[in-house]
Amino acid sequence: MNLLRKIVLFLLAGLVLSLSACGREAPKVPEGTIPVTVSFGAMEKLTKAIGGDAVSITVMVPDGTEPHDFEPRAEDMVKLSHSRLFVYNGMGMEHWAEKAIRGAGSPDLITVDASAHVPPLLLTDEEEREEHGAYDPHTWLGLREAKEEARAIRDGLIAASPKDRDLFMKNYESFAESLDRLQAEYQDRLEKAPRHELVTGHAAFGYLARDFGLTQESVEDAFATGEPPAKKLIELIEFCRAHHVKTIFTEETMDPALARTLATEAGAKAETLSTMEESSDESYLQVMEENLTKLDRAMNE
Ligand SMILES: [Zn+2]
CATH class of the missing domain: 3.40.50.1980 (Nitrogenase molybdenum iron protein domain)
Structure with missing residues (x-):
């Protein structure tokens, strides 16, 4: 076999492999919706609050696994490569996020580090610092922090689908209002x-x-x-x-x-x-x- 034939066969084999991988792993996305992958449950809920029915969400970390402990597999990256948007919490919650994004190898993938603009809470407990790093990564469990994350997700969704801008703006406004109301309710009931x-x-x-x-x-x-x-x-x-x-x-x-x-x-x-x-x-x-x-x-x- 000459070298050229070998190269062509090699490329064909690769193509067949990647095609079958696509066929097997591509998540079924309802017609007309934006395919979004999120890291774990809380990002799913925040994305749902802003994206509503316009998005189809795939959660990367399987139930029963702590997001802290997860490692993305090859098939997770293939699934991610089919998404328009990847939403993760950041603040060290998903130490594997960069690896997953690189592994997806999709230049059109928009990524949202949801906590990028959240003022971090410094951890003082030694054991906590050992497990989680210098800052508390559980930002979404703070109501003001969740609002900031929802805003980042809103902007990511608008970048992914500019024609749905009004819907995402409206959903964010109403979600933010609910969070403010809930913040006041927490204050009222816990402080006293x-x-x-x-x-x-x-x-x-x-x-x-x-x-x-x-x-x-x-x-x-x-x-x-x-x-x-x-x-x-x-x-x-x-x-x-x-x-x-x-x-x-x-x-x-x-x-x-x-x-x-x-x-x-x-x-x-x-x-x-x-x-x-x-x-x-x-x-x-x-x-x-x-x-x-x-x-x-x-x-x-
Ligand atoms: Zn945790």
Whole structure:
């Protein structure tokens, strides 16, 4: 076989491979909608709030996987290459985002680092800094921060589909208004509450705690130090007892048995609080309303 034939065959093989990859992996997008890939559940909810029915959203991180711990696979990048827009939270939440964008190799892909203009919250806890870096990456759980992220997503969507500009502007305005209203509601119900100690599964509520004068302690931090965590755990139980904490919060991605055991030890009960790190059908506002109901109950009992 001469060299030219070899090269042609090699190119053909590559073409067949990439065609079959496209055929297999291209997500089915309803006619006329904008294909958007988002990193995880919270970005799905914020994108949905602005994009409405004009977007078809693919979530990259599968349920049951923490966005912090995810690594994109080849098929994730193929899927991403079919999207017009990629929305990720940033602030170190998805250390793999750059790799995924490069892997998609699509020059037309518009990317939104949603937290790019959010003033970051500096982490002071040593273990937290080790796990998450210098800044708290859970920006979307702050209501003002979520508004900033929704604005960045709005601008990304307008760049992806200029003809839908009015729709995205209108959706953003109404979403921003709802967030302001919710901020006032949180303020009203949490600031006057007799309790201010918030015990969570992992320390995801730093922005919220700062805004409403809560002290966050997390169950995961008590385990994060590695081998026998008994000392930290006893400290946490003592903290709960000393402050008469009646509710220990846990999350979708966490082993509920752990929170239950701890709650029993501390004389409290276990309750879930959503961090939206997983995908679900509820809207951003629905989740934050539900979280407020549970926080309100825990801080007022
Ligand atoms: Zn987290």
